[in-house]
Amino acid sequence: MTFWQILGIALLTILIAFITGLFYMGIRRKVIARVQNRYGPPVYQNFLDVMKLWSKDSNIHHGIMQHLAPLWMISMSIATLLFVPIAYKSHFWTNFTFNGDLILLLYLMVFGSLGFALGVGQTGNPNSAIGVSRGLTQLVGYELPWVIALIAVMIQYKTTSLTDLVAFQQQHHTWIAFQQPFAFLAAFLLIPAMFHYSPYDVIVAPAELASGPISEFGGKYLGLMMSSSSIFMFAKLALFVDIFLGGAQNWLWMIIKTLTLYMWPVLWSAISPRYRTEQSIWSVWKWPLILSVLGLIIASV
Amino acid sequence: MNYVLNDRESSKIIEFIKNFARKNSLWIAAYGTGCGAIEIPPTMTSRYDAERLSIRGAATPRQADVLLITGYLAVKTLKRVIRTYEQMQDPKYVIGFGSCTINGGMYWDSYNTIKQLGLYIPVDVYINGCMPRPEAVIAGFAKLQEMIGKGEANGWKHYKENLEWYRQNQQRLIKNWKMPDFNW
Amino acid sequence: MADLNFENKLIIDIQEHFRENIIAAKVKRQKRVEIRTNRESIESVLLYLKEKQGFIHLAHISCVDWMEENRFELVFILWQPQEKINVLVKIDVNRLNPVAPNIDYIWSQANTYEREIREMFGIEFEGLVGRRELILEDWDDMPPMRRDFDTLQYVMDNYKFRSGREDAQDVRETIAKRTGEEIPEIAKKYSR
Numbered sequence: 192m193t194f195w196q197i198l199g200i201a202l203l204t205i206l207i208a209f210i211t212g213l214f215y216m217g218i219r220r221k222v223i224a225r226v227q228n229r230y231g232p233p234v235y236q237n238f239l240d241v242m243k244l245w246s247k248d249s250n251i252h253h254g255i256m257q258h259l260a261p262l263w264m265i266s267m268s269i270a271t272l273l274f275v276p277i278a279y280k281s282h283f284w285t286n287f288t289f290n291g292d293l294i295l296l297l298y299l300m301v302f303g304s305l306g307f308a309l310g311v312g313q314t315g316n317p318n319s320a321i322g323v324s325r326g327l328t329q330l331v332g333y334e335l336p337w338v339i340a341l342i343a344v345m346i347q348y349k350t351t352s353l354t355d356l357v358a359f360q361q362q363h364h365t366w367i368a369f370q371q372p373f374a375f376l377a378a379f380l381l382i383p384a385m386f387h388y389s390p391y392d393v394i395v396a397p398a399e400l401a402s403g404p405i406s407e408f409g410g411k412y413l414g415l416m417m418s419s420s421s422i423f424m425f426a427k428l429a430l431f432v433d434i435f436l437g438g439a440q441n442w443l444w445m446i447i448k449t450l451t452l453y454m455w456p457v458l459w460s461a462i463s464p465r466y467r468t469e470q471s472i473w474s475v476w477k478w479p480l481i482l483s484v485l486g487l488i489i490a491s492v
Numbered sequence: 493m494n495y496v497l498n499d500r501e502s503s504k505i506i507e508f509i510k511n512f513a514r515k516n517s518l519w520i521a522a523y524g525t526g527c528g529a530i531e532i533p534p535t536m537t538s539r540y541d542a543e544r545l546s547i548r549g550a551a552t553p554r555q556a557d558v559l560l561i562t563g564y565l566a567v568k569t570l571k572r573v574i575r576t577y578e579q580m581q582d583p584k585y586v587i588g589f590g591s592c593t594i595n596g597g598m599y600w601d602s603y604n605t606i607k608q609l610g611l612y613i614p615v616d617v618y619i620n621g622c623m624p625r626p627e628a629v630i631a632g633f634a635k636l637q638e639m640i641g642k643g644e645a646n647g648w649k650h651y652k653e654n655l656e657w658y659r660q661n662q663q664r665l666i667k668n669w670k671m672p673d674f675n676w
Numbered sequence: 677m678a679d680l681n682f683e684n685k686l687i688i689d690i691q692e693h694f695r696e697n698i699i700a701a702k703v704k705r706q707k708r709v710e711i712r713t714n715r716e717s718i719e720s721v722l723l724y725l726k727e728k729q730g731f732i733h734l735a736h737i738s739c740v741d742w743m744e745e746n747r748f749e750l751v752f753i754l755w756q757p758q759e760k761i762n763v764l765v766k767i768d769v770n771r772l773n774p775v776a777p778n779i780d781y782i783w784s785q786a787n788t789y790e791r792e793i794r795e796m797f798g799i800e801f802e803g804l805v806g807r808r809e810l811i812l813e814d815w816d817d818m819p820p821m822r823r824d825f826d827t828l829q830y831v832m833d834n835y836k837f838r839s840g841r842e843d844a845q846d847v848r849e850t851i852a853k854r855t856g857e858e859i860p861e862i863a864k865k866y867s868r
Contacts, residue, residue, distance in 0.1 A: 248581070248582040
C-alpha cells in the first residue's frame with residue numbers, strides 16, 4: 192500500500208468512528224430519555240451540538256497549555272483508534288496494528304486524560320482542579336483491574352498482538368469471553384467506570400462541580416472534546432470487542448457488536464445514582480479486582 | 493458544471509448552516525436569579541421535556557448559549573449576571589423571563605431591584621407573565637429559535653457595539669465597580 | 677379558659693426578680709408572654725430566661741420603627757421547648773442615637789440578626805463584630821427599612837421605567853372599566 196492509501200484509509204476510519212460515536216451518544220440520550228418517560232432529543236442531536244460548538248465565534252485565553260489540552264485529547268483518541276484492528280483479515284481496516292499493540296494501547300489510553308489534566312491546571316478554575324484530582328483517583332482505581340485482566344489474557348495466549356487475538360478467535364470460532372471468563376467479567380464490570388458514565392460520573396458531576404475539568408472550556412474547544420470523546424468511545428468499544436468478543440469480519444459486524452456492548456453502560460447509567468469518589472474506587476477494587484486476579488492465576492497455571 | 497459560487501452566496505450558505513446548527517442546539521446557563529427559576533425544572537423534566545426541542549442545560553457559562561434571567565434582579569445579582577454574561581462565548585442570547593424583567597413587575601417600587609433588564613444587558617426575547625408557565629417558556633424559546641434562524645438575534649453584537657452605553661447604565665447602579673474589562 | 681399556669685407564674689417570677697426594671701409584663705394570649713424592659717437590664721433578663729426558665733432558643737430579633745414617638749423597638753423572640761411558649765422581650769432604643777446592647781455572647785445566632793438590623797435600620801450594637809455588608813452591597817443612602825426613607829423617590833431617582841408604566845391602572849380598576857362593573861366601596865380603599 193502506498194502512503195496515500197494508508198493515509199486515506201486512516202482518515203476514513205476516523206470519520207466513520209466519529210460519526211458512529213456521535214450516533215451512539217445520540218442513542219444514549221434517547222434511551223435515557225425513554226427510561227425517564229420523556230420523548231427525548233432526536234438521534235442526530237449530537238451532530239447539531241458539535242456543529243454549533245464549532246461555529247462559535249470567540250474563545251478565551253488562559254495560556255498555551257490550555258489551548259493544547261483539547262488537541263492532546265483528540266490526538267490521543269485518534270492514536271488509540273488507529274491501533275485497534277477493525278476487521279479480521281483485511282488489508283485496509285487493520286490500520287497501524289503491530290505485534291506489541293496491546294501494551295502500547297495500555298499507555299495511549301491513559302495519555303489523553305493525563306495531558307488534558309495538565310492543560311486544565313492552567314485554567315485556574317477550582318472546580319476543574321477538584322474534578323482533575325477525582326478523575327486521576329478514579330483512573331488509578333479502574334486501571335489496576337483492567338491492566339491485570341489484560342495481562343491475564345496476554346499470558347494465556349502468549350501474545351501481545353490484537354491481530355493475533357482476533358485471528359485466534361476467528362479461526363477457532365470461539366470468544367475469549369468464554370475461554371477466559373474471569374478476565375472478561377472483570378473488564379465487563381469496568382466499562383461504566385472507563386466511560387465515566389453514571390454511577391462513575393463524580394468527575395464531571397454537573398450539579399456539584401459545574402462539569403469539573405471541562406468547566407472552563409467552551410466554544411470550539413468543547414466541540415473538539417465532544418468529537419474526541421466520540422472517537423475515543425468507539426475506540427474503546429472496538430478494543431473490547433477485539434479482545435473478548437471475537438473481533439469482527441467487517442464494519443457491519445463491528446458496529447452491531449459495539450452497539451450491543453454499549454447498551455450495558457448506557458442502561459446501567461440510566462438507572463443508577465452517583466457514587467462518591469471512595470465508593471467508586473472500592474466498587475472497582477472489590478469484585479473486578481478479585482475476578483481479574485483469579486483470571487491471572489488461572490491463566491498462569 | 494461551470495457554476496462557481498461567488499463570495500456572497502457561499503458566505504450566505506455558510507451562515508445558513510451555522511444558524512441552523514445554532515438554533516437547534518440551545519444550551520442554557522444554569523443560573524436562576526429570581527422566583528422564576530422554579531419554572532425551569534418542570535420545563536426540562538418529563539412533563540414538558542424541553543430536550544426534545546434541542547434545549548438543554550449547560551453547567552457553566554463558558555459552555556452555554558442562552559442566559560435565562562428568571563424573574564426579578566437585585567442590584568447585587570445584576571453584578572453577577574453581567575459577569576456571567578460576559579463569560580459566555582459568542583454568539584450568546586438572553587431571554588428575559590417574567591414581568592419583572594420588562595418593567596419591574598410587582599417589585600416596581602422596590603429600592604433594590606432593577607426595572608428594565610434591557611438597559612443593562614441586551615435581551616433578545618421577553619416572556620411576559622408572573623410567572624410564565626412552561627408552555628410560555630417553550631413558546632419563548634421557539635421564538636428565539638425562529639429569530640436565530642433568520643439571523644435576527646443579534647443582541648451580543650449590539651452589546652459589543654454599544655458597550656459604552658451599557659457600561660454607563662450598569663455603573664449608575666453598581667457603584668463599587670471592581671470587574672475586569674470586556675476582553676478578558 | 678385555657679390553663680395559663682406557667683405563663684402567670686413566669687410573669688410573677690420575673691417581676692419579683694427584676695422589680696422596677698420590668699416596665700410591663702402581660703400574657704398576650706395562650707402560650708405567648710410579652711415583657712417590656714429597659715436597656716440596662718435586657719441582658720440579665722435574657723440570661724435569666726435562658727438559664728433559669730428554659731428559654732434556650734432565640735427565634736428572631738425584630739425591629740420596629742416608631743418614627744412619631746422617636747424610638748426603635750427591638751423585639752427578642754424566645755422559645756421554650758418544654759412548655760412550647762414564646763416570650764417577646766421588648767426594649768426601646770433612642771432614634772436619634774441608636775445604640776443597643778450586643779447579645780451575641782448569649783446566642784451566637786444573634787450575630788446575624790444584629791448585623792441585619794444594623795444594615796437595615798442603622799442601629800449600632802456595642803462591640804458587634806462582622807462585615808458591615810450583609811444583604812445590601814455598596815449602599816450609601818439612608819438605611820432602607822427606616823420609615824423616613826422614601827422608597828418611591830429613590831426608585832424614581834435611580835431607575836428608569838419603560839414607558840407605559842405611568843398610566844398603569846390598578847388591576848381591579850382596569851377590569852372594572854373594561855367590563856363596566858362597579859367597584860365596591862370597601863375595595864376602593866385598597867386601590868393604588
